[in-house]
Amino acid sequence: MSSTLEQIRVHFGHTDLYKILHVKQSATESELKTAYRKQALKHNLDNADATEKFQLLCTIHAVLSNADSRALYNETGEIDADTSADTKSFNDW
Template structure:
């Protein structure tokens, strides 16, 4: 699967700028900040042992690598394609190391602090409004694209959008205003299932760390 297809699958859009939450005319600094913000949401330190989060993190690294390279960005802007064979997107690249080179001083506490500060802020509200416009009111895609967002946040995200519509700041897209209860319920079930799977993965990892290592140590001592 190519980069654009991966973006569509994981973030609900094949538009690289939308993946990072920036405009096409964004400066290098704005693209870097967009990458920083979105990647914090799925950083391995924040969401450990989660296959989809890891995949998203890797794809975000590739998106930033393309948009931060002048030649690659120019090709994408003009033709809407990326060079999958370029050194920029080579398969053996460590995207975690790449991230650490860009943001070497970021700690787990910094990531948690960002999430706490971001939720409920005007910055979040602005991002929600932009996502609403980018995805024409499609809540499935909005919930995927909004930073630090879980299914428990949906009522709050909907309220932000509804207030903006009432204030005339956003148009009333049919996909949002007339979304069926069946679709809402399906999204909630899917989110809960993912949450259960993540908790189970974490639980199994904890068990492995607690018992398997001890068992290995015991066997070594016996020898």
């Protein structure tokens, strides 16, 4: 399991990216973006734990918004290290 997935498990209690965003596996790009924003709003960036959760939410959104990364996650349950390192989701905020 990647270290990113381990961080996700620590902060969210599991590694099901869809459950974290409260969306179905068939969620559209628009639904993913809306769910990502709702979850991001729940975390106050004034403390370190919330900051890390927000960064992980950015990674989750990046993985599920990229067709190749999403397919890899759906098939293997793993996150491509390149996608998790190169998240542009913060810019979507």
